[in-house]
Amino acid sequence: MEQEQEMFNQRTDLSELSQAVEQIRTQLGKIIVGQTATIDLLIAGLLANGHLLLEGVPGVAKTLSAKLVAKSISATFSRIQFTPDLMPSDVLGTAVFSPKTAEFQFRQGPIFGNIILVDEINRAPAKTQSALFEAMEERQVTVDGNTYKMEEPFMVLATQNPIEQEGTYRLPEAQLDRFLFKIEIQYPSLEEEIEILTQQHQTDTLHQLEDIKPVLNVAQITALRATIKALHVEAKLLAYAAQIVNETRQNKALYLGASPRASLAIVNSAKAIAAMAGRDFVTPDDIVKVATPVLAHRVMLSPEKEMEGLTTADIIAQIIKKIEVPR
């Protein structure tokens, strides 16, 4: 392998990025046992400038994972607990009358921050969830005819329980489409669970969180994102990504296919995965790796397939198997 590395000297300096990724992995690994794929997707989402939706049953460290990512970055952090009675103004902010100046002044809501943890996002009704639309896509908030720009980086890390759980609402498709990845956090394996118990039965997770130090600042993240944006993607691979997304629109097992935003999400996140692997170009493997987390939440199963017990991830896996890899 050394010979190969000498043969192909890197065109892009990815050493800083590799170092940062390794540091974040180490930080997260201090508390989260296993879940390497989840951690990699969290980092890829951060580098690809996307919002992330973490789904899992209660107790699998969804909120903890999101908090750890936030703590690894030296940036402003807000947490919003979504509840059924939460109003859009509780998220965005509201105009308050100031007797001093005899004018209404806009008081910013918790959405104004760099890293926003929206905990249990599907416990709030669609009205409140739709308050996030503009902020997530356009990175701005419009209230009373005034537009307020969000500070960069702006990243929403949302957690949700599976839709079958009590007291949850299905997220609107428009909002689901705004999340780069839906990361499904699974139960740990037996060995991992034993390790969790061994590591944590005598320590408090809250104290452990205090030990997490930021490894990246806002300027570094912005620079890394710019580096990733400039990575090389062959035209055939762009066509490959487009073909996968297009197939979701033709597939009879799916009631709703993915949007062009999904194609862009695949390419951008594949670039982040490539950079994390130390490459300055994308391979088909990078695209395949991100296809399911990018697409699974953006498409909808047909009722028949839903009744058969299939998931959107199953259909996407079938689609990928059907499409010829450019080689």
Added chain:
Amino acid sequence: MKNISKRFSVVLLLAAFLLLTSTLLAQKPKANAFKKVAKDTIALRLDSSKTKVRQFDGQAIERYKAEKEFQYGESDTQQLNWWERFWKNFWAWIDRLFGSDEAPKKSKSWPAFVKYGVIAIVVLGIIFVIFKLVGVDWKIFSKKSKEIEVPYDESLENIHEISFEDELLNATQSQNYRLAVRLLYLQTLKLLSDKELIDWEVNKTNAIYVKEFKQNGGNDVFANLTYQFEYVWYGDFPIDKSIFDMIQASFEQFKNQIK
């Protein structure tokens, strides 16, 4: 003021009383509402006439049985040859398959073109199975049947149809080293597929082949060759003759190991 309200409430109570009692009176049935039935039984007359028992005419029954029009059930299978029996049983089976209770009668209702259509499908199916077993190349039936080794551009992905030696020569002569590396890699995939070290499918990624090769006892050399190919082909890294010679040497070395 108090007196007025008291009077008003008394009047209200009186009105309520009257309304209630009138409703009760209205529900009371009239005296002649139900007439009694005078008599509820009727005496039956016994039929004492003689009963004449009629017998079936056995000859008539046999005569009718002999007539073809009255043979609703299956015809006598003894009179049919094996081919007719086969089709009779086949259609009866089809009818049972589609849930018809009148299998024998329905068997006559299938039109001839369906029958011959099914025969054609069965024959084609048998031919297909035989061809598959023999391993006939289906391409011989296509228009390009004479052109077994199709030109490189027309068969980008079917590694079993590329004439690697010729195409490699063309690529190196035209100094298209990037394409030459690609051909070397595809040739290696074909070799591994022929040796059953990987299961070649066009929709598999290189990482899957690397994994399969390792699972079949392979070493890291193929992973390194994949690395080289990916840097040249997907990474669009500039490649000159000296680098190509190095890459080609490593591919040749691997091929010799596999052979």
